[in-house]
Amino acid sequence: MRFVAMVRATRASEAGEMPSEKLLTEMTRFNEELVKAGVLLAGEGLHPSRNGARVRYEGDKRTVIDGPFAETKELIAGFWLLQVASLEEAIEWMKRCPNPFEEGASEVEIRRVFEAEDFGEAFTPEMRELEAQQRARMAEGH
Numbered sequence: 001m002r003f004v005a006m007v008r009a010t011r012a013s014e015a016g017e018m019p020s021e022k023l024l025t026e027m028t029r030f031n032e033e034l035v036k037a038g039v040l041l042a043g044e045g046l047h048p049s050r051n052g053a054r055v056r057y058e059g060d061k062r063t064v065i066d067g068p069f070a071e072t073k074e075l076i077a078g079f080w081l082l083q084v085a086s087l088e089e090a091i092e093w094m095k096r097c098p099n100p101f102e103e104g105a106s107e108v109e110i111r112r113v114f115e116a117e118d119f120g121e122a123f124t125p126e127m128r129e130l131e132a133q134q135r136a137r138m139a140e141g142h
Contacts, residue, residue, distance in 0.1 A: 002041065002113035003082045003090040007100045009075035014048045014068065019102070026098035034080070039093065045078035087112065 019027070034040035046052075050068035069075060078100070084090050090110050100106045116128055 001084060001086065002115070003084060003087065003110055004113055005080045005082060005090060005094050005097075006076045006109045006111070007045075007078040008107040008109065009049070009072050009077040010101050010104070010106065011072055012101060012103060013077040014050075014072050014075065016048050016050075023098065023102055027100075030097050031080075033096070034082070034093065039082050039084050039089075041081040041083050043078070043080040046076060049075050081113070 031040060031043060034043070048068065052067040052069075054065040054067075054069070056063040056065060082090055082093060084093065087110065094108050094110060097108065100108065116123055116131060
């Protein structure tokens with residue numbers, strides 16, 4: 001099963017404050033543990049929302065909303081994509097993670113990623129084959 005562990009943003013991360021060398025060292029060690037265990041598929045930090053945008057969908061209409069976004073507690077500052085056996089295993093890994101921010105409390109939300117089988121018959125054999133081809137091309141870098 002795949003899970004995404006999302007680091008919630010803070011005022012500091014939204015202000016663009018960079019982590020200290022100490023925190024970067026601790027995170028690099030933690031990420032190395034994940035790699036050695038064979039559970040890390042991806043992991044990245046995200047720039048502040050002022051450097052981003054949202055696209056709002058209403059029927060056929062598209063509206064672009066430029067950052068920054070007001071609700072810091074609802075924003076994501078980074079993520080890990082993990083391949084583990086269960087939510088409990090993902091939780092155990094995240095409990096080993098250094099506090100993502102040096103000041104105050106931090107929060108990491110863990111959510112399961114949908115797999116093809118989760119969609120049942122609505123995800124037809126043709127769509128499954130196309131998705132498999134897309135994933136193969138992505139793995140090749142195309």
